[in-house]
Amino acid sequence: MATAEIPYQETVPLHHPKTWIGKYVFSQDHKVIAVQYGITAMAVGLVALFLSDLMRIQIAFPEFMDWFVEDYYYQSITMHGMIMVIYLLTAFLLGAFGNFTVPLMCGARDMVFPFVNMLSYWVYLLSVIILLLAYIPGLGGPTGAGWTLYPPQTITEGTPGADWGITTMLASLAVFIVAFTMGGLNYITTILQARTRGMSLMRLPLTVWGIFVATFLGLLAFPALFVSAIMMILDLKIGTSFFMPAIVSLGQTLAYDGGQPLLFQHLFWFFGHPEVYIVALPAFGVVSDLISVHARKNIFGYRLMVWALVFIGILSFIVWAHHMFVAGMHPYFGFFFATTTLIIAVPTAIKVYNWILTLWKANIKLTVPMLYALSFVLTFIMGGITGLFLGNVIIDIPLSDTYFVVAHFHMVMGVSPILAIFGGIYHWYPKLTGRMLNDTLGKWHFWITFLGTYIIYFPMHYLGFIGVPRRYYENFDSSFYPASAQLLNEVITYTALVVGVAQLLYVINLVHSYFYGKPAGDNPWGANSLEWCTPETPPGHGNWGDRLPTVHRWAYDYNVPGSEKDFIPQTVPQGQTS
Amino acid sequence: MRKILDHHVAILLGLVVIGSVIFNVWSPWQFTEIASNWEFIDFTVKVTWWITGVAFVLLGLFMAWAIWRYKYHESGESHYEPEHPVLESWLTIITSIGVVIMLAPGLIAWDDYVQVPSDAMEVEVYGEQWTWKFRFPGEDGILGATTVKKNVDRTFDGTTYEPNITSLNPFGMRDDDPHGDDDILIASNVLHLPLDRNIKVVLRSKDVLHDFWVPEIRAKMDMVPGMITYFWFRPTRTGEFEILCAELCGRGHHIMRGTMYIDTQEDFETWLDAQVTWAEMKAGQKPEEPIVAKGRQIADQNGCFACHSLDGTSVVGPTWKGLWGREITLSDGATVIADEEYIVESIVEPNVKLVEGFGSVMTPYAFEDDEMEALVRFLQETAE
Numbered sequence: 001m002a003t004a005e006i007p008y009q010e011t012v013p014l015h016h017p018k019t020w021i022g023k024y025v026f027s028q029d030h031k032v033i034a035v036q037y038g039i040t041a042m043a044v045g046l047v048a049l050f051l052s053d054l055m056r057i058q059i060a061f062p063e064f065m066d067w068f069v070e071d072y073y074y075q076s077i078t079m080h081g082m083i084m085v086i087y088l089l090t091a092f093l094l095g096a097f098g099n100f101t102v103p104l105m106c107g108a109r110d111m112v113f114p115f116v117n118m119l120s121y122w123v124y125l126l127s128v129i130i131l132l133l134a135y136i137p138g139l140g141g142p143t144g145a146g147w148t149l150y151p152p153q154t155i156t157e158g159t160p161g162a163d164w165g166i167t168t169m170l171a172s173l174a175v176f177i178v179a180f181t182m183g184g185l186n187y188i189t190t191i192l193q194a195r196t197r198g199m200s201l202m203r204l205p206l207t208v209w210g211i212f213v214a215t216f217l218g219l220l221a222f223p224a225l226f227v228s229a230i231m232m233i234l235d236l237k238i239g240t241s242f243f244m245p246a247i248v249s250l251g252q253t254l255a256y257d258g259g260q261p262l263l264f265q266h267l268f269w270f271f272g273h274p275e276v277y278i279v280a281l282p283a284f285g286v287v288s289d290l291i292s293v294h295a296r297k298n299i300f301g302y303r304l305m306v307w308a309l310v311f312i313g314i315l316s317f318i319v320w321a322h323h324m325f326v327a328g329m330h331p332y333f334g335f336f337f338a339t340t341t342l343i344i345a346v347p348t349a350i351k352v353y354n355w356i357l358t359l360w361k362a363n364i365k366l367t368v369p370m371l372y373a374l375s376f377v378l379t380f381i382m383g384g385i386t387g388l389f390l391g392n393v394i395i396d397i398p399l400s401d402t403y404f405v406v407a408h409f410h411m412v413m414g415v416s417p418i419l420a421i422f423g424g425i426y427h428w429y430p431k432l433t434g435r436m437l438n439d440t441l442g443k444w445h446f447w448i449t450f451l452g453t454y455i456i457y458f459p460m461h462y463l464g465f466i467g468v469p470r471r472y473y474e475n476f477d478s479s480f481y482p483a484s485a486q487l488l489n490e491v492i493t494y495t496a497l498v499v500g501v502a503q504l505l506y507v508i509n510l511v512h513s514y515f516y517g518k519p520a521g522d523n524p525w526g527a528n529s530l531e532w533c534t535p536e537t538p539p540g541h542g543n544w545g546d547r548l549p550t551v552h553r554w555a556y557d558y559n560v561p562g563s564e565k566d567f568i569p570q571t572v573p574q575g576q577t578s
Numbered sequence: 579m580r581k582i583l584d585h586h587v588a589i590l591l592g593l594v595v596i597g598s599v600i601f602n603v604w605s606p607w608q609f610t611e612i613a614s615n616w617e618f619i620d621f622t623v624k625v626t627w628w629i630t631g632v633a634f635v636l637l638g639l640f641m642a643w644a645i646w647r648y649k650y651h652e653s654g655e656s657h658y659e660p661e662h663p664v665l666e667s668w669l670t671i672i673t674s675i676g677v678v679i680m681l682a683p684g685l686i687a688w689d690d691y692v693q694v695p696s697d698a699m700e701v702e703v704y705g706e707q708w709t710w711k712f713r714f715p716g717e718d719g720i721l722g723a724t725t726v727k728k729n730v731d732r733t734f735d736g737t738t739y740e741p742n743i744t745s746l747n748p749f750g751m752r753d754d755d756p757h758g759d760d761d762i763l764i765a766s767n768v769l770h771l772p773l774d775r776n777i778k779v780v781l782r783s784k785d786v787l788h789d790f791w792v793p794e795i796r797a798k799m800d801m802v803p804g805m806i807t808y809f810w811f812r813p814t815r816t817g818e819f820e821i822l823c824a825e826l827c828g829r830g831h832h833i834m835r836g837t838m839y840i841d842t843q844e845d846f847e848t849w850l851d852a853q854v855t856w857a858e859m860k861a862g863q864k865p866e867e868p869i870v871a872k873g874r875q876i877a878d879q880n881g882c883f884a885c886h887s888l889d890g891t892s893v894v895g896p897t898w899k900g901l902w903g904r905e906i907t908l909s910d911g912a913t914v915i916a917d918e919e920y921i922v923e924s925i926v927e928p929n930v931k932l933v934e935g936f937g938s939v940m941t942p943y944a945f946e947d948d949e950m951e952a953l954v955r956f957l958q959e960t961a962e
Binding site: 070071074144145146150152153156158159160245246247248249250251252253255257258259260261262295296297298300301302303304326327328331332334335338339342343345346349350352353354356357359360361362363364365366371374375377378381382385386388389392393394395397398400401402447451454458459462463465466467469471472473474475478479480482484485488556558559560561566 | 587590591594595598601605606607608609610616618619622623626627629630631633634637638640641644645648649650651654655656657658659660661662665666669670673674677680681684685687688689691692706707708725726727730737739741742743750781784785786787789791793794796797798799800801802803804805807818819820822823824825826827828829830831832835878879880881882883884885
């Protein structure tokens with residue numbers, strides 16, 4: 001790209017807010033929107049975390065909480081799953097990280113459509129409010145259908161929340177998708193149209209690449225969830241039979257006829273599998289950048305990392321039915337989906353190799369964000385290899401619907417992206433606030449969270465081998481469980497409680513450091529990408545002052561032979577070293 | 579000591595890897611002992627376990643070593659080499675080979691799993707919230723056709739139908755299919771099967787998704803209302819095994835259990851001979867007075883039997899067998915005679931006088947006088 005070209009955003013004036021409300025509440029500044037997304041997602045995530053601890057207590061000590069009846073348990077698994085996947089992980093990785101990093105890393109003043117971007121947050125907040133409406137007393141509570149919402153049970157009387165609970169859930173999902181679409185169109189357009197001079201696609205940091213591909217996946221996958229939510233509302237409210245065959249529910253022969261429950265499962269997983277990568281790819285990107293910056297070494301195999309992201313993104317649309325190997329679909333699908341699923345392991349493994357090879361012959365600073373990134377890699381390897389069990393159709397037969405699955409997906413798309421999020425927050429907090437987070441608190445939180453979650457989920461795979469089924473309100477009265485499995489269960493619960501409480505350390509750190517943290521300066525980590533080159537820290541509205549930065553190199557020039565410092569920012573012209 | 583503190587991150591990450599290996603070797607929690615022909619599944623798991631295990635240990639330890647070896651020094655420099663196409667190609671090739679070695683046995687086993695041997699004996703598993711029923715095809719070897727609704731009539735004004743799955747026809751047998759008459763119906767959650775026979779399990783659900791699963795058999799498959807699914811296996815040892823539901827099916831999912839006995843051929847036949855066929859069940863049903871039949875129909879249509887049994891077993895609510903005229907203890911300790919007044923009150927305001935040991939889960943029902951009379955007469959009749 002010729003450097004003489006004037007970036008689009010340098011030619012349009014910014015509308016600066018005139019009031020406090022315009023600046024901090026109904027703000028069109030991508031950084032403020034990122035914080036709004038982040039705080040809302042974390043708040044609702046704490047609710048889901050609390051639910052998970054209630055469930056763990058119930059599983060290990062069924063006598064302990066008499067008031068925690070079946071309905072509460074099934075409602076909790078549903079809300080925990082849905083909140084974590086959609087309202088925390090998706091919202092945080094794209095809404096918070098996407099909003100914060102995309103314009104800064106591309107060298108843009110803001111998102112291309114700031115007003116739509118603002119709407120995106122407020123519509124997201126609305127979806128969270130609708131989701132939590134189900135807890136209003138008298139409505140029957142939220143749905144207990146499991147986060148997969150499989151009909152017919154979702155809308156029949158044998159499931160808690162089969163009326164208002166499921167209605168608010170489906171409405172909330174539909175509204176969330178509207179919010180996501182507004183945000184997603186912004187990220188893609190900004191990445192394609194608003195990169196500054198010299199910022200070619202192959203000079204973009206991998207964080208932006210991860211968010212870019214994930215947003216594409218989201219825009220293509222969420223409509224499948226949207227239509228299935230609408231179709232289910234129609235089945236529930238006006239008696240259509242999209243997903244409902246003739247059934248006898250609790251003794252009553254219902255009027256439904258001729259629908260197909262598997263249709264919903266296909267639609268759901270056509271969304272649901274890409275959703276895994278909507279969460280994973282931004283995490284991949286963030287971790288790639290964290291490892292490179294803190295290891296003081298270029299990311300190994302940048303081009304292959306980009307193509308692996310793209311390849312994983314494409315493949316993620318033809319593996320969905322590996323979630324349905326025991327669903328009763330045509331058995332020959334098993335051959336196809338097992339093969340595609342194991343093929344996706346290859347680009348994923350390449351990413352892991354490249355992270356680890358980045359450490360080789362590096363000069364590794366074990367900062368707190370680096371700790372999170374390293375633990376992400378180890379946790380992700382564990383979660384990834386157990387995916388090779390479940391993706392291989394015949395092995396899925398004995399293991400599906402057991403605790404092996406619970407352990408697998410928590411490792412791979414629960415704990416891993418959360419560790420990437422924690423790492424990312426530590427990394428960018430100084431740029432966002434101008435202050436460093438507290439290292440001591442950070443290290444305590446890190447070790448408790450990383451080791452704790454490993455102790456929770458690694459042994460849990462073995463409960464799956466025994467054959468302990470998931471989603472059971474009471475588990476341990478079966479004859480084939482060894483008595484020691486109950487002991488393991490109790491250990492898991494104790495650990496889960498400790499990890500749950502330890503998350504407060506993080507909240508305390510975020511709040512405390514905002515007021516009392518060490519001043520950070522412009523570039524505390526010695527990083528190269530554009531967000532560290534802003535004229536002010538925290539960056540003002542418009543990010544760059546009068547003139548957008550000019551990019552001369554990729555984001556990974558660390559320890560380039562012959563340079564005096566161990567990093568060369570992207571704005572430094574070729575031939576110069578600082 | 580200083581060195582350990584300096585390198586605590588590398589050491590702890592290494593310990594996590596080594597600890598995982600030790601846990602795996604030491605763990606008393608492994609696959610439950612197999613009781614079917616699917617050893618090949620266990621073999622495929624072992625292949626995958628070794629390949630992924632070696633990869634995990636190599637990657638994890640390499641990472642820990644790199645963190646130790648290349649820890650930050652002020653004077654340290656990292657090696658600037660953006661790409662290494664040869665190394666990247668080799669890693670891709672090795673990974674692909676590993677994937678093929680894992681996938682190949684898996685697909686071979688799957689091919690076996692989805693093709694039922696022609697000599698397999700059929701048994702139908704019939705799932706409902708939250709119990710199991712079973713059906714054998716009888717002498718003709720063919721399971722009779724079933725349906726949820728009969729006399730379905732679709733017009734522009736709407737659809738009318740009669741329920742076919744009722745207390746008199748719990749399996750929903752079609753009366754126009756003679757293959758059904760010799761079908762053997764097991765209306766309990768206890769199943770017996772013979773040793774060393776190939777068995778095709780045909781799966782049907784009445785209401786929502788369920789999944790028939792016995793961990794020792796390894797095999798499982800969802801049951802989907804509106805369609806028939808299947809899997810097959812061959813039992814390889816006798817014994818008593820627990821049946822679990824492996825697909826979330828509502829608030830009673832965790833109580834949806836059953837028992838499967840694998841018997842010798844002789845024991846199995848003895849047991850099977852003692853069960854009733856559909857023809858026998860129909861013949862054993864006495865003709866009922868019109869008002870009693872009407873009461874049964876009302877109970878059927880309102881789903882009363884989902885909670886109240888007619889055979890003396892307690893499900894969610896008290897059984898109706900022997901209820902009429904009996905003195906019952908209420909949850910507050912008082913006693914009451916189950917007469918017409920009490921029965922009607924319990925239908926209209928079910929949670930006021932709860933029978934001891936049962937929860938307040940029933941919703942109030944309102945009936946026309948003639949319907950209520952029929953229902954009460956039916957209860958009176960079934961008590962005997």
